[in-house]
Amino acid sequence: MKTDSIFYQLFAEFPSIFFELIGYSANHAQGYQFRSVEIKQTAFRIDGVFLPTANNPDQTVYFCEVQFQKDELLYHRVFAELFFYIDQNPDIYDWYVVIIYPKRSLEPNNTRLHQILLDSPQVQRVYLNEIEPTSQTLGIDIIKLVVEPEETAPNRARELITKTRQEIPDRLSSQAIIDLIETIIVYKFPQLSRQEIEDMLKLNALKQTRVYQEALNEGREEGREEGKLAAVPLLLKAGISVEDIAQQLDINIEAVRKIAQQQT
Template sequence: MKTDSIFYQLFQNFPHIFFELIGASSITGDAYKFISVEIKQTAFRIDGLFLPSLDLADQPIYFVEVQFQTDPRFYSRFFSEIFLYLRQYDVPNDWRGVVLYPQRSLDSGVPIQYRGLLLTEQVQRIYLDELDRKADNSVGISIVQLIVESETTAIASAQQLINKAGQQIDDATLRTKILELIETILIYKFPQMTRQELEAMFGFSELKQTRYYQDVREEAKQEALLAAIPRLLALGLTVEQVAEALDLTVEQVQQATSKQPLETEE
């Protein structure tokens, strides 16, 4: 499975799930933004960062790594990434490191040079297969558990999760996103099955035929196009060129420009 991309989608769309995993309040996710960062002048890329809002300097930065294979040098690389980031960006916040393993056996162990970071509880290791499997688990925790579910039980677990999402999630847009994420996990987990087979098995196709789903998809597509406008203009394209490239009208591009200021890089 392409676990990195799945967790990226998961944390970007549902940041509260991460804070549930580490034992914090899910509400904490409202104050954080999840991003992936490449550190300049090195070959390091951090899987993900949870950055607190700029006005919350007392809240820590969370460095997140998804480690689904054994790597004896993982911790030396992980801590190097963290300290290079702190040096490069010079942020005032404290930090925490969180490593997600599918099972404990893949953890090669923290080298003695870094043992002090564990003693201060600055680093947290989570073994996903050891998470409590309780009926009252949240939808978010259940999604994470589905990622490491065995193929023999994944089908039944996915069906239960779909039912749970329908019962616990009132927001129709959020339910649709969760359903799509479950579908993505199953596609990676069962590569021999076609998307049509999975949709028929779990009822995804029925949902996708509804007017609401089509409207949500069209709205999401339109928002993605509008979000791309400032970057294209910043690259030097004219309003007319952007409109043609995105298949929008000049008026739509001009309206989006007036509502959303161009991003600048420092």
């Protein structure tokens, strides 16, 4: 599974999850923007960097490395990237490194050369399989889905989709999280088609309901843009995503989003 791209998408869309993962409040993310950074004149690219926004310059820069394979030279690379970055950006306020592993056994065996840095309060290693269940939020639950065994992942994903719909009242935000959950499952089961994934997660179950079919038919029968838009609130109430509504009714997605925002 392409874990780097999954985590990049997750932290880019929901930076609060990163800060929850390392023990901060989700609100801590408000002063940051997440980026992948390439260091000039080297072959280094840092997985992810949380940079303070322009109006919050005196904040710590967070460096994130996601490692799902054994690599004995990992710490050589991570700390080289860190200090190259500091050399090229000497005005940063402070730094903090987070290394995310699925399990402790994937750490390099020989850490003697970097032990003083690993013991620093500015370096944190996170092992996803050791996160206490009692401390989990929706964001942490989604991260743990990445390392969920294949035999239990579909059921866990369905639970998270239900939890998302219950905890996130804003439809656009809720759908973005559900899309991310679906993406994780797509990566875990690359042999399945998108339709098979939707069936597995029961994402298309609502499309078979009477309320969906009636609203969809009403919009199509009207034919005009106004008639189709009139069917949008009912479809939203049925839990259909903005993207699906726009596609099924063949109308502009921004118009559907506008109606969705008015209902929240």
